[in-house]
Amino acid sequence: MKRVGILGCGAIGTQIALAIDSGKIPAELTHIYDFDRAKSEALASRLKKRPEIVENPHMLSSNPVDIVVEAASQDAVKNHALSILQNRRDLMIMSVGALLDESVFEILYEACKEFKKKIYLPSGAIAGLDALKSVKDELYSVTITTTKNPKSLKGAKYFETSKILADDINEKTILFDGIAKDAVRLFPANINVAALLSLAGLGSEKTAVRIVADPNTDKNTHQIDIQGKFGKISVTVENVPDPTNPKTSRLAILSAIECLKNACTDDIKIGT
Numbered sequence: 001m002k003r004v005g006i007l008g009c010g011a012i013g014t015q016i017a018l019a020i021d022s023g024k025i026p027a028e029l030t031h032i033y034d035f036d037r038a039k040s041e042a043l044a045s046r047l048k049k050r051p052e053i054v055e056n057p058h059m060l061s062s063n064p065v066d067i068v069v070e071a072a073s074q075d076a077v078k079n080h081a082l083s084i085l086q087n088r089r090d091l092m093i094m095s096v097g098a099l100l101d102e103s104v105f106e107i108l109y110e111a112c113k114e115f116k117k118k119i120y121l122p123s124g125a126i127a128g129l130d131a132l133k134s135v136k137d138e139l140y141s142v143t144i145t146t147t148k149n150p151k152s153l154k155g156a157k158y159f160e161t162s163k164i165l166a167d168d169i170n171e172k173t174i175l176f177d178g179i180a181k182d183a184v185r186l187f188p189a190n191i192n193v194a195a196l197l198s199l200a201g202l203g204s205e206k207t208a209v210r211i212v213a214d215p216n217t218d219k220n221t222h223q224i225d226i227q228g229k230f231g232k233i234s235v236t237v238e239n240v241p242d243p244t245n246p247k248t249s250r251l252a253i254l255s256a257i258e259c260l261k262n263a264c265t266d267d268i269k270i271g272t
Contacts, residue, residue, distance in 0.1 A: 001266045002027045005060040005089075006051075008072030009034035009043040011245035012094055015253045016069055016260060021047045025257060027264040030064050061087035064099070067120075067263060071256070074098035074188050085111040085119075092120040092260060094252075097184035100204040122259035123230040125249035126193045126222050128235040130272040133201045136173045138229035141206040144194055145223040147172075150213040152220060152246040158186040172214045180207040187211060189247050193222055201226070220249045253262065 004020060004027045006013045013034070020029040024210035029051045034040045040053045054060055057080045059120040060068050067090040070076055084091050085108065099105045099121075112119055123129045131141070149167040153159075158175060159166055176183055180194040181259035191211065198204040219238045241251030262269060 001217045002066040003064060004028065004260070004264075005031040005033070005054075005063065005065040005068045007057055007060055007068055007070045007076055008040040008094075008193040009036075009244050010071065011069035011248050012253055012256055013069070014043050014046070014132050014244075015242075015258055016071065017043055017047060017051075018169070018258045019260075021049060025264060026260045027067075027260070029230070030065055031060050033060050050108055053153045058083055060084070061089045065089055067092060067260075069256075069260060070094055074184075078104055078248055079106055081119075082111055085115050085117050088115050090115060090118045090120070090263065092122070092256070092263065094122065094124075094186045094256060095188075095190070096121055096124070096199070097188055100184050100195050100198060115237050120259050120263055121196060122252070124193050124196055125220060125237065125239050125252040126196065126224060127237050128224055128226070128233060129196060129200050131233055132197065133272055134228060135226070135230045135233075136201055139202055140227045140229070140262050141208070141225075142197055142206070143210075143225045144197055145210040145212065146191060146193065147189065147212040147214050147217060147219075147221040147223075149217055149241075149246070150215055152241060153187065153190055153211075153213055154248075156190055160240075166213070169213045169215055172212060172216070174210060175213050176209065176211040180204045180210060182208050183209040183211060192252075197224065 010158040019025045069092045071094045074095045150166040154166040180198040194209045198207040222237045224235045239251045242248045
């Protein structure tokens with residue numbers, strides 16, 4: 001049974017921990033960390049088998065765990081992913097937007113090869129990544145339009161320089177229309193799906209992203225359109241936001257649980 005450490009005890013980290021604790025994921029949660037220790041304590045108190053709360057991120061991978069799950073932030077990936085791999089632990093990354101920084105991606109890519117470790121990237125709040133990976137060499141274009149309630153977008157870096165405030169949006173409004181690399185920088189906690197599409201397909205400078213704020217929606221909707229020599233793929237996903245964190249779709253949490261489950265089991269693997 002694999003031993004798991006969790007970096008980040010918010011909505012995603014908590015649900016993964018509960019899935020391990022209930023036996024849904026055949027693993028043992030041994031160590032957890034959050035910058036806000038109160039979150040670590042709150043999570044540990046909900047579990048039947050209490051994990052050890054470590055004092056800093058480095059101690060997660062210096063302890064005898066098999067895989068560390070990052071569910072914290074892009075900065076957490078940039079600051080701690082390399083040391084996790086150097087400690088010869090596998091890593092599952094939720095804040096995939098960090099990998100659109102080419103220097104970060106290259107360093108972690110080489111580290112995986114050098115230390116013979118794996119990085120897992122769950123498909124998150126979208127569908128169609130299996131197909132996109134399969135047709136990667138025959139692509140013409142990849143586009144994603146993400147529509148969320150303004151409340152789900154609050155706190156994004158975009159609003160630090162925009163004349164528009166999230167609380168003032170009272171009609172459907174296009175906030176961003178550009179490339180994935182810029183979208184992930186301006187909406188680091190909201191558009192990791194664009195990073196996944198970029199990594200699976202044409203890259204961050206050729207993946208088109210549109211972000212729409214709609215005060216009349218209660219869903220996080222992603223419309224993906226892929227065209228290439230192979231034909232055309234169109235996928236629409238309407239996600240229910242997680243009740244504890246509207247920035248996170250319920251599907252993203254379920255995807256993370258399924259990804260970790262697959263990493264912890266030896267059985268038949270379905271899909272590309």
